[in-house]
Amino acid sequence: MSPARLPLPALWRLIAADIIRIVSLSLVPPVLAVALTARGEPASAVAAVALMPYLGILLMSPLVPALRARFGAVAAIKGGMVLSTLAALGFALGDGVAVWMPAALLAGLAAGIEWVTVDSLVAESAPPEKIGRLTGLFQTLVGLGFATGPAIPAVFILAPAQALWVPVGLELLAWVPTLLVRGTGPERRATSDVESGRVGRGVLAVLVAAPGLAAAGIVGGVFENGMTALSTVQATHLGFGAFTAVLMPTAIAVGSIAVQYPVGWLADKVAPRRLMEGGAVLLAMGAGLLALTPGAPWLIWPVALLWGGVGGSLYTLTMTHVGVVFRRGNAVPAATAAAVAFYTGGAMLGPAVSGPAMDLSRDYGLAAALGGLSLLALFVIARDRRGA
Numbered sequence: 589m590s591p592a593r594l595p596l597p598a599l600w601r602l603i604a605a606d607i608i609r610i611v612s613l614s615l616v617p618p619v620l621a622v623a624l625t626a627r628g629e630p631a632s633a634v635a636a637v638a639l640m641p642y643l644g645i646l647l648m649s650p651l652v653p654a655l656r657a658r659f660g661a662v663a664a665i666k667g668g669m670v671l672s673t674l675a676a677l678g679f680a681l682g683d684g685v686a687v688w689m690p691a692a693l694l695a696g697l698a699a700g701i702e703w704v705t706v707d708s709l710v711a712e713s714a715p716p717e718k719i720g721r722l723t724g725l726f727q728t729l730v731g732l733g734f735a736t737g738p739a740i741p742a743v744f745i746l747a748p749a750q751a752l753w754v755p756v757g758l759e760l761l762a763w764v765p766t767l768l769v770r771g772t773g774p775e776r777r778a779t780s781d782v783e784s785g786r787v788g789r790g791v792l793a794v795l796v797a798a799p800g801l802a803a804a805g806i807v808g809g810v811f812e813n814g815m816t817a818l819s820t821v822q823a824t825h826l827g828f829g830a831f832t833a834v835l836m837p838t839a840i841a842v843g844s845i846a847v848q849y850p851v852g853w854l855a856d857k858v859a860p861r862r863l864m865e866g867g868a869v870l871l872a873m874g875a876g877l878l879a880l881t882p883g884a885p886w887l888i889w890p891v892a893l894l895w896g897g898v899g900g901s902l903y904t905l906t907m908t909h910v911g912v913v914f915r916r917g918n919a920v921p922a923a924t925a926a927a928v929a930f931y932t933g934g935a936m937l938g939p940a941v942s943g944p945a946m947d948l949s950r951d952y953g954l955a956a957a958l959g960g961l962s963l964l965a966l967f968v969i970a971r972d973r974r975g976a
Contacts, residue, residue, distance in 0.1 A: 644696020724852020800972030812899030814938020843896025
């Protein structure tokens with residue numbers, strides 16, 4: 589069977605639940621980092637726990653199209669919510685790396701199901717003439733969710749042990765709108781590598797079919813997500829104090845939230861690939877500005893806003909591109925799974941490439957690495973003429 593398009597009221601209920609879960613998910617990593625650091629755990633242990641959600645997303649994302657085909661989108665989301673609720677209980681009841689690491693992996697597995705399924709439903713259910721605007725509005729709400737979570741412990745002055753119970757309440761709250769949505773049942777079995785989402789083959793097929801989409805997704809992950817930690821490090825290298833430096837991720841988030849809907853509106857008027865090209869150009873120019881920051885440290889602020897704005901926009905454009913190009917047949921779920929895998933891979937690639945570059949040159953290593961990635965993405969996107 590082909591997937592039934594969800595009515596927009598049902599879609600918005602699922603989106604509301606998704607945003608609540610995003611607030612829950614985004615609250616946990618900084619709280620765990622503070623708790624583990626206070627216990628004297630080595631930085632490697634803190635980093636290992638922080639990587640677990642990304643690993644879970646990467647492992648689960650390619651499997652989601654098959655889950656949708658077997659059980660249906662709504663049932664898949666509810667299954668993911670069972671996992672995320674269990675993960676939240678693990679964070680609250682646990683007391684150290686031995687529990688928090690598997691809980692973080694479980695949270696990542698759940699996030700992979702929910703992220704791919706909800707994003708693909710948005711791409712499938714949006715009217716074609718409004719897909720950019722709906723995607724942009726959805727990603728704006730996602731950005732607000734990610735910005736809200738980490739602020740909750742500070743606003744309400746919660747100790748880590750108290751803060752880790754908040755996700756439990758949020759997970760239970762997210763069940764309310766979700767249970768109001770009825771499932772549509774199993775969906776048509778896929779007939780191609782792109783549609784199947786089989787581990788490796790579906791992602792590879794999307795990479796071959798739309799390399800520009802892959803490049804935009806990866807670079808979006810590098811800049812919007814992968815730079816949150818390294819931007820703080822770069823700010824300290826430029827002489828900013830610790831309190832000011834930790835605001836760099838906030839600047840990235842503000843940039844992302846501010847431009848999602850305008851970019852989505854533009855994507856309904858202009859081919860997403862053209863906008864992706866423009867985004868890659870802007871990121872390359874941002875790398876040039878970053879190279880000037882040793883002499884003008886204040887430039888790091890507009891650069892951070894640019895990273896968030898353009899990085900977030902590239903993911904919005906990627907999902908708009910998915911909704912336009914892969915809507916035929918049943919290819920949207922697998923293409924969404926690939927887009928999520930590309931973005932998550934980019935979030936992990938950013939620190940892996942840029943960290944060593946910063947070790948080689950504190951002043952210019954990050955600018956060189958990011959400039960090279962931006963130009964490579966521009967080359968790939970410009971050569972990909974499909975979906976123009």
